[in-house]
Amino acid sequence: MEIFFDREALALAWPAVRSGIAVTLQLALASIAAGVALGFALAVARALGGRWLRFATPAIVAYADAFRAIPPLVLLVVIYFAAPFAGLELSGFLASFAALVLVLGASAEEIFWAGITAVDRGQWEAALSTGLSRRTTLFRVILPQAVLLTVPPLTNRAIATGKNTALASVVAVPEVLNQATSIQAQTASPAPLLLAAGVYVALFLPLVRIGRWLETRAPTGGPAPAEGPP
Amino acid sequence: MSELFETFLNPAVMGESAGLLLRGLVVTVELSLLVVPAGLALGACVAVAQALAPPWLERVVSLGVDLVRAFPPLVLLVLVVHGLPFAGIELPALVGVAVALTLNTASYYGEILRAGIAGVSAGQWEAARSSGLGTTSILRFVILPQGVRKVLPDLVGNTLEAVKLTALASVVALPDLLRMARIAQGVHFNPSPLILAAALYLALLWPLARFVRRLGASKAAPDFARSRR
Amino acid sequence: MTDRIAPGPVLEFEGVGKSFGGIRALHGVDLAVREGELVALIGPSGSGKSTLLRCANRLAEPDVGTVRFEGREAPRGGAALARVRRRMGMVFQAFNLYPHLTALENVALAPRRAAGRSARGARRTAVEALERVGLGDRLDARPDQLSGGQQQRVAIARALALSPRILLLDEPTSALDPELVGSVLGVIRSLADDGVAMLIATHELAFAREAADRIVFLDEGRMVEAGPPEEILERPRTERLRTFLKRL
Ligand SMILES: Nc1ncnc2c1ncn2[C@@H]1O[C@H](COP(=O)(O)OP(=O)(O)OP(=O)(O)O)[C@@H](O)[C@H]1O
Ligand SMILES: [Mg+2]
Numbered sequence: 001m002e003i004f005f006d007r008e009a010l011a012l013a014w015p016a017v018r019s020g021i022a023v024t025l026q027l028a029l030a031s032i033a034a035g036v037a038l039g040f041a042l043a044v045a046r047a048l049g050g051r052w053l054r055f056a057t058p059a060i061v062a063y064a065d066a067f068r069a070i071p072p073l074v075l076l077v078v079i080y081f082a083a084p085f086a087g088l089e090l091s092g093f094l095a096s097f098a099a100l101v102l103v104l105g106a107s108a109e110e111i112f113w114a115g116i117t118a119v120d121r122g123q124w125e126a127a128l129s130t131g132l133s134r135r136t137t138l139f140r141v142i143l144p145q146a147v148l149l150t151v152p153p154l155t156n157r158a159i160a161t162g163k164n165t166a167l168a169s170v171v172a173v174p175e176v177l178n179q180a181t182s183i184q185a186q187t188a189s190p191a192p193l194l195l196a197a198g199v200y201v202a203l204f205l206p207l208v209r210i211g212r213w214l215e216t217r218a219p220t221g222g223p224a225p226a227e228g229p230p
Numbered sequence: 231m232s233e234l235f236e237t238f239l240n241p242a243v244m245g246e247s248a249g250l251l252l253r254g255l256v257v258t259v260e261l262s263l264l265v266v267p268a269g270l271a272l273g274a275c276v277a278v279a280q281a282l283a284p285p286w287l288e289r290v291v292s293l294g295v296d297l298v299r300a301f302p303p304l305v306l307l308v309l310v311v312h313g314l315p316f317a318g319i320e321l322p323a324l325v326g327v328a329v330a331l332t333l334n335t336a337s338y339y340g341e342i343l344r345a346g347i348a349g350v351s352a353g354q355w356e357a358a359r360s361s362g363l364g365t366t367s368i369l370r371f372v373i374l375p376q377g378v379r380k381v382l383p384d385l386v387g388n389t390l391e392a393v394k395l396t397a398l399a400s401v402v403a404l405p406d407l408l409r410m411a412r413i414a415q416g417v418h419f420n421p422s423p424l425i426l427a428a429a430l431y432l433a434l435l436w437p438l439a440r441f442v443r444r445l446g447a448s449k450a451a452p453d454f455a456r457s458r459r
Numbered sequence: 460m461t462d463r464i465a466p467g468p469v470l471e472f473e474g475v476g477k478s479f480g481g482i483r484a485l486h487g488v489d490l491a492v493r494e495g496e497l498v499a500l501i502g503p504s505g506s507g508k509s510t511l512l513r514c515a516n517r518l519a520e521p522d523v524g525t526v527r528f529e530g531r532e533a534p535r536g537g538a539a540l541a542r543v544r545r546r547m548g549m550v551f552q553a554f555n556l557y558p559h560l561t562a563l564e565n566v567a568l569a570p571r572r573a574a575g576r577s578a579r580g581a582r583r584t585a586v587e588a589l590e591r592v593g594l595g596d597r598l599d600a601r602p603d604q605l606s607g608g609q610q611q612r613v614a615i616a617r618a619l620a621l622s623p624r625i626l627l628l629d630e631p632t633s634a635l636d637p638e639l640v641g642s643v644l645g646v647i648r649s650l651a652d653d654g655v656a657m658l659i660a661t662h663e664l665a666f667a668r669e670a671a672d673r674i675v676f677l678d679e680g681r682m683v684e685a686g687p688p689e690e691i692l693e694r695p696r697t698e699r700l701r702t703f704l705k706r707l
Contacts, residue, residue, distance in 0.1 A: 122551060122555035126614075127557075132541070133538070133573070
């Protein structure tokens with residue numbers, strides 16, 4: 001049993017893992033913010049249509065499908081190891097950020113789009129019939145109703161993005177997992193790994209519980225509820 | 231332009247590494263064929279247990295499921311593959327990877343199936359019970375078929391996620407598609423194998439992603455949210 | 460400004476046709492609504508009443524024919540179409556109120572964001588419109604706190620808020636419980652008395668007889684008969700109209 005809670009190894013691992021927590025959090029928060037923003041912008045572009053954006057709709061759909069199809073780690077490896085050949089030296093952190101943003105952006109776009117289409121089309125008709133522009137209709141009438149529906153799935157995608165920061169360990173970003181495995185190699189003890197596992201549970205278990213709670217109290221799919229927000 | 235082509239889509243390099251990549255692809259497919267059925271089976275067990283268990287036990291099970299979900303899959307994988315040997319449990323790499331990925335994906339399958347079962351109306355249970363069926367038969371012949379149909383898009387979606395997860399195996403040196411691509415890239419000092427591997431993943435999974443979209447897109451998009459005419 | 464526009468039809472359909480896939484929803488419809496006139500559209504389900512109304516403000520784009528508003532062909536898109544839509548109010552069968560906004564905000568949204576009035580001005584306009592439909596005391600209610608009849612009156616106020624030249628109403632009472640129909644028809648009648656032009660699809664023949672200047676009978680996308688209420692309802696000339704009236 002002692003081997004799992006090797007004091008010495010833990011004492012050695014903790015400062016490293018602690019600095020890893022900061023990196024994990026930075027990477028997670030930056031990727032989530034940028035990924036959600038990217039998904040939102042794409043869904044809005046898709047909804048507003050218009051002359052030059054019309055041809056962009058198939059492109060947005062293809063992007064969403066492709067980046068939901070490709071494993072995030074494959075994307076990360078391609079970005080990190082292939083980009084230098086194009087003269088683009090990305091740090092591990094930036095490569096991870098780019099991969100996580102592209103992946104989250106694809107899911108977030110679909111989630112926002114699903115929210116927009118779940119709002120009854122009568123809402124569009126009513127607003128357009130009063131002479132509101134499509135843009136104003138989208139932002140003042142449709143999105144306030146749609147956003148509520150997007151919160152549970154977005155929360156889950158954001159959590160998944162947070163967990164996927166562990167992939168950055170593969171490209172030597174000194175986040176929690178990376179720190180733990182390198183100390184583990186030095187100490188030949190599983191304690192650093194267990195410490196890292198504990199850190200992830202402490203970080204993500206509450207979020208997973210919140211995500212579950214949000215999901216159970218939200219209407220799943222279907223048309224938007226007829227009544228307003230609670 | 232042709233320089234970029236030579237770098238990223240080098241035909242010679244691709245040709246030479248194709249065999250290696252195909253061997254990797256076979257491992258990826260094998261791993262998927264292990265993880266998806268095992269994850270579904272374990273998930274179904276969890277879901278059924280939750281449906282039949284008393285409330286307190288249901289809460290314990292759901293906490294366990296959430297605990298598994300709190301781990302990044304890669305962390306779970308490293309923990310199983312590099313941690314278990316310290317406890318004296320030596321698993322072949324493929325088995326270790328399969329165990330970790332199955333645990334992870336079962337936590338999602340289980341939750342999806344639980345929601346599907348919960349979505350079948352109580353009247354179905356009553357009707358089946360009144361016709362003299364036992365609990366196991368009711369679940370197997372009445373509840374699960376309906377529940378599965380309700381959540382089919384989510385099940386297919388999670389299958390996509392499960393196959394994507396197999397790329398993590400490369401981190402613990404299992405010779406899957408991604409791992410082989412990395413090796414080939416190192417040998418040729420050229421990124422073409424990586425691009426080829428990404429293309430293979432897309433070829434394998436893009437149709438699945440499109441299928442998920444089709445299943446989920448039962449609601450028609452508001453056509454004039456797009457067309458201006 | 461408006462005085463200089465030659466008196467004539469506010470809204471005019473000329474040879475308007477529209478298909479959905481293989482289905483002919485409208486077939487060469489010619490119809491004009493003059494200033495202050497109330498025209499009732501009757502016809503069986505699927506005869507094209509809603510489609511005709513939606514062609515008026517181009518929520519549906521006609522395949523053939525022209526739609527003229529105030530003597531000019533309505534623009535097909537962009538800000539010009541939005542300007543024309545501001546001057547036509549539309550009332551829907553299902554109300555289509557914005558569930559996340561109060562009654563006042565529902566009505567004030569277009570004056571503020573489409574017509575660009577000040578927040579104060581938009582509010583004043585909205586209060587007036589809601590008072591006109593008898594809801595001056597429910598300004599801050601959300602749609603789900605209002606009865607069906609009250610919701611539809613808010614929707615009418617929303618359509619009225621920009622002082623439209625014509626109101627398009629699509630079966631405004633058919634989603635209402637019978638006891639709530641009266642309040643909505645009362646509001647529409649009083650608007651007619653004030654000289655607001657209206658094109659209204661309705662199944663309420665008693666109302667059409669009493670309030671309409673003209674009744675138009677649509678069947679399978681064609682205008683079959685049109686004329687004053689007494690003529691249409693009491694001396695139908697075609698077999699189709701006779702059958703339709705008998706079945707009601
Ligand atoms: N968006 C649409 N897509 C396909 N078909 C449509 C659409 N809108 C209307 N139609 C078809 O066009 C025809 C006319 O429909 P419309 O709604 O105008 O009839 P209506 O007279 O308003 O009927 P109701 O009294 O039931 O409201 C019908 O056959 C209908 O099925
Ligand atoms: Mg209709």
